Amino acid sequence: MAKKAARKSSSKKSKASKAKKQTLSRIRRWVTRVLLGVVVFFVGLVMLYSVVNPPITHTIWSEWRRLGKVERDWVPIEEISPVMARAVVAAEDANFCRHWGFDxxxxxxxxxxxxxxxxxxxxxxxxxxxxxxxxxxxxxxxxETSITPVVEIFWSKQRILEVYLNVAETGQGVFGVEAAARRNFNVSAAKLSPVQAARIAAILPSPRKRSVTDPSVFTRRRASSILEGAATIRADGRADCFED
Structure with missing residues (x-):
């Protein structure tokens, strides 16, 4: 009787162990499929946005909900003054043309x-x-660390900069350099002067706290530094990857 009870107990433990392994196996397969699906989704989105302009971003949507409206006008990089592109690179990522996504x-x-x-x-x-x-x-x-190299693979440097210039927050409820140029200087992004471009680039780290038209001493100094930096990257070839 004792032996028979022991065999039954052992059989139950074996079945329970087998069931546990099967459950863990199913969970692993499910997790793997989900992760693979996420990877495929983001790679597909990266490829799509290499030729299609992103219709909206989380930040734009959040600001629209908060303010009730946002200002944003998408323009191709060919319709943005080269000094604006150089100013942004000088301000945010001087080695933009020399790295693969990480400096x-x-x-x-x-x-x-x-x-x-x-x-x-x-x-x-x-x-x-x-x-x-x-x-x-x-x-x-x-x-972000995982997606960045994928963007560098599928997008040209010019495309990366074009998207940035159109989705970056450039003021309270303002997105992109076209909207910033029209609000602050009443000109299109194509007509921005070097000083105006440097002013817009100078507020990018804190667009809700800094002013383009009434800059603080710090913002003025930063804009002056950006102006010099933009000229430097043009002279030493660090703007070649996004300029024709």
């Missing part, structure tokens, strides 16, 4: 400074603005 030197410098300054490239900012959301979290950063 290792800037990351190293940021770490040495204790993380007090950012090291995100224009490509990373495009990924965050177009495909993800604002805010700080390891999940978002991990996704």
């Amino acid at each position: 290792v030197e800037a990351i190293r410098d940021a770490l040495e400074d204790g993380g007090s300054r950012g090291a995100s490239t224009i490509t990373q900012q495009v990924v965050k603005n177009v495909f993800l959301w604002q805010g700080r979290s390891w999940v978002r950063k991990a996704m």
Whole structure:
């Protein structure tokens, strides 16, 4: 009797163990399929947006909900003054033409400074603005790090910069350099002067706190530095990847 009871107990444990393994196997398969689906979705979206302009971003949608309206006019890069493109690169990512999505030197410098300054490239900012959301979290950063090389593979540098110039927040409820140019200077992005372009680029890190038309001393100094930087990257070839 004791042996028969032991065999039954062993059989039950074996069935329970087998059922547990089958459940874990099904969960692993489900998780794998979900992750694969997410990867395929984002790769497909990256490929689509290489030729189709993103209709909206999470930040634009959030601001529209908060304010009730936003200002945004999409224009191709050919209709944006070259000085505006150079100013943005000089301000946000001077080595834009020389990296594959991550500026290792800037990351190293940021770490040495204790993380007090950012090291995100224009490509990373495009990924965050177009495909993800604002805010700080390891999940978002991990996704940004994964998608950035994919964007660099499928998009040209000119396309990356074009999208950035059209989706970047450039004021309270204002997105893109065309809307910023018209609101602040009553001209199109194609007609911006070097000083005007530098002013717009100078507010990009904090567009809701800094003013283009009534700049603080800090913003004026930053704009002056950007003006010099834009001339420098044009002279040393660091603007070649997005200029004809």
